[in-house]
Amino acid sequence: MAHDFSDPSGLYAVVGEFDSAKELMHAAESARHAGYTQMDAYSPFPIHGLSEAIGFRDTKVPWTVFIFGLIGVTTGYTLQWYTSVIDYPMNVGGKPLNSIPAFIPVSYECTILFAAFSAAIGMFVYNKLPQPYHPIFNAKNFERASQDKFFLAVEATDPHYDAKAIEKVMKENGAVEVSECDF
Amino acid sequence: LVLASSESVSVGLFSKALGFDISNFVWWIGIGHAGTLISAILLLLRQQWRNSINRFAEAMTIFAVMCAGLYPLLHTGRPWNAYWLFPYPNILGMWPQFRSPLMWDVFAVSTYFSVSAVFWFVGLIPDFATLRDKSTNRYAKVIFASLAMGWRGSNQHWHRYEQMYLLLAGLSTPLVLSVHSIVSFDFAISIVPGWNVTVFPPYFVAGAVFAGFAMVLTWLIPVRKVYKLNHLVTDRHLDWMAKILLATGLIVFYGYILEIFFSWYSGNFYEYKLLIETRFTGMYAKFYWALIFCNGIAPQIFWWHKARKNIFWLMFISQLVSVGMWLERFVIIPMSLTSNYLPSSDKPYYPSTWDFAMFAGTIGFFIFLMMLFIRFLPVINMFEVKDLLYKMGGKKEYVEGAERVEVKA
Numbered sequence: 001m002a003h004d005f006s007d008p009s010g011l012y013a014v015v016g017e018f019d020s021a022k023e024l025m026h027a028a029e030s031a032r033h034a035g036y037t038q039m040d041a042y043s044p045f046p047i048h049g050l051s052e053a054i055g056f057r058d059t060k061v062p063w064t065v066f067i068f069g070l071i072g073v074t075t076g077y078t079l080q081w082y083t084s085v086i087d088y089p090m091n092v093g094g095k096p097l098n099s100i101p102a103f104i105p106v107s108y109e110c111t112i113l114f115a116a117f118s119a120a121i122g123m124f125v126y127n128k129l130p131q132p133y134h135p136i137f138n139a140k141n142f143e144r145a146s147q148d149k150f151f152l153a154v155e156a157t158d159p160h161y162d163a164k165a166i167e168k169v170m171k172e173n174g175a176v177e178v179s180e181c182d183f
Numbered sequence: 184l185v186l187a188s189s190e191s192v193s194v195g196l197f198s199k200a201l202g203f204d205i206s207n208f209v210w211w212i213g214i215g216h217a218g219t220l221i222s223a224i225l226l227l228l229r230q231q232w233r234n235s236i237n238r239f240a241e242a243m244t245i246f247a248v249m250c251a252g253l254y255p256l257l258h259t260g261r262p263w264n265a266y267w268l269f270p271y272p273n274i275l276g277m278w279p280q281f282r283s284p285l286m287w288d289v290f291a292v293s294t295y296f297s298v299s300a301v302f303w304f305v306g307l308i309p310d311f312a313t314l315r316d317k318s319t320n321r322y323a324k325v326i327f328a329s330l331a332m333g334w335r336g337s338n339q340h341w342h343r344y345e346q347m348y349l350l351l352a353g354l355s356t357p358l359v360l361s362v363h364s365i366v367s368f369d370f371a372i373s374i375v376p377g378w379n380v381t382v383f384p385p386y387f388v389a390g391a392v393f394a395g396f397a398m399v400l401t402w403l404i405p406v407r408k409v410y411k412l413n414h415l416v417t418d419r420h421l422d423w424m425a426k427i428l429l430a431t432g433l434i435v436f437y438g439y440i441l442e443i444f445f446s447w448y449s450g451n452f453y454e455y456k457l458l459i460e461t462r463f464t465g466m467y468a469k470f471y472w473a474l475i476f477c478n479g480i481a482p483q484i485f486w487w488h489k490a491r492k493n494i495f496w497l498m499f500i501s502q503l504v505s506v507g508m509w510l511e512r513f514v515i516i517p518m519s520l521t522s523n524y525l526p527s528s529d530k531p532y533y534p535s536t537w538d539f540a541m542f543a544g545t546i547g548f549f550i551f552l553m554m555l556f557i558r559f560l561p562v563i564n565m566f567e568v569k570d571l572l573y574k575m576g577g578k579k580e581y582v583e584g585a586e587r588v589e590v591k592a
Binding site: 092105129 | 282290302335336338343350351569
């Protein structure tokens with residue numbers, strides 16, 4: 001993904017089209033073994049093990065959720081504590097001002113609210129969505145990537161980039177078609 | 184509904200009229216719960232069959248919670264001041280009372296609604312991308328493209344998407360359980376006879392799932408017939424849903440039995456009086472016995488395999504359960520208010536025209552939103568069904584067949 005999008009010309013990637021998720025997995029694995037690092041796969045549904053095949057690891061989303069969950073519980077409790085103890089103390093049925101058991105439900109809901117929103121927003125932010133334009137949409141037949149075809153793209157920024165060699169790896173693994181795609 | 188809100192001043196201000204508003208509120212919230220159960224809990228339990236019904240159930244959740252949300256607003260009696268419920272710094276220098284279960288409700292229901300909406304929307308994104316790529320109409324393409332926000336099904340997208348989806352499911356599961364527990368605290372924390380029962384939280388949650396699955400069946404059976412989705416929502420799905428109805432029905436029935444037991448065992452005169460004079464006998468007794476029939480007895484027919492396969496019985500029992508769950512809320516809420524500690528409370532309650540008008544209004548609103556959803560959005564989660572078929576070793580033509588149906592819908 002390390003692209004300079006300010007340069008609108010030039011080659012983006014070599015893209016192979018596959019008929020099945022299995023072929024895509026094998027192709028991704030062979031490409032990784034051949035030393036390619038700048039690649040991405042496109043499929044109509046999530047495929048388990050594909051991230052490992054490509055060599056993509058990322059745990060930013062879970063960590064974000066964890067941190068925002070903590071922020072949520074702190075916010076929820078602090079809000080109640082501040083309003084009931086500091087700013088507007090009121091004796092209700094002789095309960096202590098800081099009524100811990102009664103403050104649990106709201107703190108709990110705030111935890112979930114913050115964590116759930118951070119999960120969704122985090123997913124968008126880390127995936128750089130919304131993103132109206134991306135060069136992969138120029139790839140031949142790419143509209144099928146959201147329907148029933150599977151694509152593997154090795155990007156031109158890859159240090160070992162060699163169109164012919166990549167095409168060979170993809171064809172060996174059952175690519176129906178291999179084409180180059182521009183910005 | 185506009186009329187109803189203008190009338191709500193009079194509707195809401197009489198303490199007993201509260202009864203009808205609140206029973207409807209609890210009923211609607213409960214209906215919403217099946218959606219979250221299907222989408223979140225069954226996902227965590229790796230029940231893959233949920234994939235073909237979850238989108239539908241989630242939409243139902245959101246619309247039901249919208250209907251539910253209207254009631255607390257209106258029953259405040261001054262709906263234009265409803266924002267006073269939220270903690271915001273104001274010139275009065277006042278803050279809401281966080282020791283009150285009604286405030287817990289504000290947080291629980293608003294969190295529930297917003298998290299369900301997020302869950303539903305992110306679930307739709309990959310399907311919007313499919314629709315963007317499939318649609319030929321230019322306007323439809325632009326709309327779906329904007330909604331898909333540039334989703335391209337890349338492995339990085341899916342990787343983070345799956346992490347997020349699993350986390351959302353993990354967060355929604357305790358959320359859904361907490362929401363109805365908190366709703367039940369509105370009653371259980373009080374001292375009103377028939378309300379002050381410790382079994383309320385689990386019993387309300389089971390009742391919610393029970394009512395919700397009945398509503399899912401009520402909608403799913405006609406929709407699958409009209410749109411010919413029999414290969415996606417199969418007879419096995421209906422069979423499983425009937426089993427869940429049976430199981431949650433038994434839990435609810437156990438709750439009714441416990442209520443009877445506790446009102447005797449507590450030794451509390453008012454609890455016992457409520458049970459005998461208001462529930463078992465008296466002017467409301469027919470509602471109580473109808474409730475026992477609809478929720479306790481009728482679903483027992485699902486012990487038989489044949490009944491679970493029969494569309495007529497599924498539909499019929501689902502209707503009975505919806506009625507029964509509504510009766511349950513009615514039995515618990517207004518009936519307790521007609522018989523408690525003060526003689527001044529001992530007068531019968533009957534809902535006014537406006538109460539009925541509002542109830543009809545929310546049902547109409549719900550049907551309207553469901554119809555819009557069925558018409559304009561994919562009612563079946565396409566990418567999850569493809570995933571399911573892939574894992575089952577399905578053939579490609581099924582995947583394509585599945586898609587054709589949905590895009591048409």
